[in-house]
Amino acid sequence: MPKTILTVDDSPSIRQMVGFTLKSAGYQVVDANDGSAGLTKAKAAAYDLVLTDINMPAMDGFALTAALRALPEYKSVPILVLTTESSDEMKQKGRAAGVTGWLIKPFDPHKLLEVVRKLIG
Template structure:
């Protein structure tokens, strides 16, 4: 059975690029347009990995990560930030919130697939 990946980003084009890249690599992809929708979709059905943007309306990525980490089913699920934010301070905040890793946009599709494979197979 294919691993399920939740991608959370307010940019439809980024979600489409991520979904296309991961589906082409054999993953099932669930999409959400902001942190609130991402949290709802994560609670509605277990996923194997979460990819989230930082800057989104409603609930940002760091808040989403903290919210997911409070759920027993997501205590150890890999969560990657995929964002334009690249400062050391923001990365430190991401680690403190529970992010597993950090990818900067624009992303290299092959690098994304490689990282996902390392984390979930």
């Protein structure tokens, strides 16, 4: 059974590119257009990994990560950030919220797959 990944980003083109990259590697992908929608989907089904942007309307990636970490079923699920933010301050804020890893946009599809494979196989 393929691993399932929840991708959360307010950019339709990023969701499409990330989805294509992950699906081509055999992963099942469900997407959401902001943190609030992502949290709703995460509560409705189990995911092996969550990939989220930081800057989104309704609920940002930090709030989404903190909300997921508060749920018992997401205590140990890897949460990756895919964002344009690269400052140490933002990364520190991400670690405090419970982020597992950090990737910078524009992303390299090979690097994304390498990180995902390390985390969930």
